[in-house]
Amino acid sequence: MSEEQPQQSAAPAKAARGQEGGGKAAAGAAPAAGRAAANKQPPAPDPRVLAAKEQAERLHQAVADRFGPEAVLESGAAHHKPMLRIARERWLDAVNYLRTHPDWRLNYVECMAGTDYEDRIEVVLFVQSTELGHFVCLKTQTPRDEAWLPSLVSVYPGVNWEEREIYDLLGVDFRGHPDLRRIMLDDDFVGHPLRKDYSVWAETERPLVDGQRP
């Protein structure tokens, strides 16, 4: 919370789009500048979002205590789930720490996804603790050009193919991945289709048909 608010109000609406999910979904938990309509009373904050933020704060504390404050970029809520954005340098260590830490024991990966934004590529990891019932959204991000992240395969073997898929479709180089190859597309495919600036015609060298690209 403490970090989120200034960041959100400072960020231009376009750059912030799609990242502080919970904050905006609840619309009012953190009213962004110029967004709250003057004639409209902000609705009461959703208790689920508040709880998520609270938990995210505790997560933030745990990771920051262990790895220093610069390891955590942000904490907040992704819809009704606590969200923690971790610096990519600390990604592997922090995730492993949360996996083994007795308070968290986030031992079960539910979903891993990469998303391309205009200024960065974000990788989201929804992890679950099967014993303690936590369900957390961990995030990290990398610049779009020269995109790399540490691989989590040594921690969660189950993200092996998910990371390959992200590499394949978004072009993120997972360092330390045992077998980083394309998985969905051909080995000789050019480009990474899930990047927003990907164009079918621009990056492939298709033969001309009747003087035009097909």
Add this chain to the structure above:
Amino acid sequence: MFGFLKGMSVTLSQLPKKKVTLQYPDVRPEWPERFRGVHRFIPELCINCNQCARICPTDCISLGGERDANKKMRIDTFDINFDICILCDLCTEVCPTEAILMSDTFEMAAETRDNFYLDMNWLYENQLRYEQNHPERAQAATAGDDA
């Protein structure tokens, strides 16, 4: 030790049972009323609102028309490309006048892709076929309109 004997009795007991095979081309399956086969189209009802073309997830519908003497929209072309149509039924769902509907025609094998590009005439013929095959449903539909 001899658990497989139970299994053998199961297979043997199936031997005299009634068979489920449908002698397909000779015996046609009975399709329920909601069955989504190929579209049928009633040109008189169409008001050119373009909603079907917009909702179509595969962009397989193209239509066009103009106002006639009474300032009423009249449809001129209405083509569906069944090469890419996935028969999802979203177009009939959004159609405000029920001009486009699903029929129970489902056999579409053809030799070239061009044969899948079906125009208004074909779709209207399909409507006539449907009325012929299911007079009771067509009647119920008109009765519903009157009510």
Add this chain to the structure above:
Amino acid sequence: MALLDEANQVRTEEMLLNVGPQHPSTHGVFRLLVKISGETILDADPVIGYLHRGTEKLAEDLQYTQIIPYTDRLDYLAAMLNNYAFCHTVEEALDIQVPERAEYLRVILMEMQRIASHLLFIGTYLLDLGAMSPFLYVFQERERIVQLFNEISGARMTYNFMRIGGVKYDAPPGWLDKVRAFVPFMREKIKMYDSLITGNEIFLDRTRGVGVYDAETALAYGMSGINLRSTGFDWDLRRKKPYSIYDRFDFAVPLGQHGDCFDRYYLHLLEMGESLKIVEQALEQIPDTGPVLGKVPRLIRIPAGEYYSGIEGARGELGFFIVSDGKDKPYRLKIRKPSFVNLQLLPQLLRGQNIANLIAILGAVDIVLGEVDA
């Protein structure tokens, strides 16, 4: 001694065997490159992507309603569950209340779909193991389910029936009675499968103690569904994170003991019985009338943010992750595909096994290539 030395010098040659992409037991276009020595597998490398249609990319250009027919085509054996998983995620994002009758219809359809999917698993699994009849038997029961689905939705496989905020149509008159009649019929059939398959010694020999892994491995590999429960780990999202109205039903979550292929087969059989229980209870509780589509804006726009929710699909946890930027189309859609995740353990399971076990192990993972490749 000299003889022994000579014997040690005999060199056997390893060979690479391409199982698939066209192979009777890969259940679609799935290629498994196995290195074998004699009939023993030394290494295996699954190659997927032959059915990759880029659903996630396509969805970025589609409105939320338009995505529903695409979800039909992921796991085409359990399209209702896919439909639901997607609608559920959007409904959660928008906090939409779904009418009671629609929820009950959805649960009935989902559980019937689960039965249909499990039936097909049993049939194809036995076909993989060389028994031909179960495959044809299961299609008779599945046909009844499919016919029921056909009557309510108008399609036999790609239903496109769920809508954000409810379902497309109410059940036609008499449909619920048909479902009611189906339940005891299916119970009989489950008994039949039990006596046909479960007791068969050859089947037991083929599956007991084959493809064993423990709960810890399964969790580390992110497995879900029956693949996880076969290890005895109690994890069913219908119980652990009740969605829809599953908290109103009384059903058991069958668990395996050994984590082998037999457990996985048997859990499929038991789960069909549990699904029937749910269907039966839902039929009792369903309100007689009522709307089937909630109050939903005509053009669905999800507020900017990130949304994930998963349900218990037929093959494991099926989840949709939506990133929205407030427009009527998702900024990014990611599908958590259970078969895709479950398949990862395959190379480890295959190492050191006989090539005949390859089929038994691969079949028990229960993959649908439409989902793996998405």
Add this chain to the structure above:
Amino acid sequence: MDWLWQWHNVGLTWLPFLGMVIGAVIVLLIGLGVVTYEIYFERKVLGWMQGRIGPNRVGPLGLFQSFADILKLLIKEDVVPEKADRSLFLLAPVIAFIPSFMVLAVIPFSRTHVFTANLSIGALYYLALSAITIHGVMLGGWASNNKYALIGGMRSAAQMLSYEIPLGLSLVGVVLMAGSLNLNDIVAAQRTWWFVIPQILGFLVFLVAATAELNRTPFDLPEAESELVAGYHVEYTGFRFAFFMLTEYLYMFAMAGLAATLFLGGWLGPWLPGWLWFAIKVAAFIFFQFWLRATMPRLRVDQLMSFSWKVLLPVALLNLVITAVVKAWV
């Protein structure tokens, strides 16, 4: 015309020789006819057991379906893979087929069957010849230069060799009781009771071993469709493939004939003519094979081997010992 029924006791002159040739051709035709309707019967029985109706389009009740299939196979292009060992590839189906036809020579179809060789070592002859087929299968698998075919061929060789032994041993009990290897004599020795009663153990071993010898479910590993696609004949098309199919189904007929002869009293039986009795018994045996196929999954290759050596062989030996002891004492 008396000599006609006694032809095997007359010297080999032109007339008996001609008779033999004609007889062989007739048996071949009978064999082909039996195979044709065996396949039809199999598809019908399997269909009925699986809720289907089986072939029903070609001819009345689909009776000509098998002819249509054979015709199709015969007019298909004969493909020899480029990388295959050509001569062996062409030879293999022939090696597999000829013995399957030759074993029919000793099967006594009926009491007055003129063409049966009254061979004094009939049972041995059958075993010896049927073993030759393995070479054809193995060569076919090897020469195809295909990994699936190779594995199928090797499996087939291993399986058939290891099941020859229990099969042979299970026959010995019958031979001991009848005191002859001549199949005609064995049938004659069953006038009081069929050997299936005293030799029930032997019969069971024979049943299992025969199923394995025939590569039928649950022992159909050499052509395990779900694992090896089609096993040793994966590369064969057209009439060469038809040869393998023919071999398989002829063997099934021959094995059914052998089972009927050794354990079920051959053509013996009241009221009905001998050939009809024989046909009924053969049909029952064949039906049992189809029934098994409709029910059973497939064994794994290592289980198959250990089953042969660890279960069937001891049981067959036990049966042999019991038979010998009883025979010596009674």
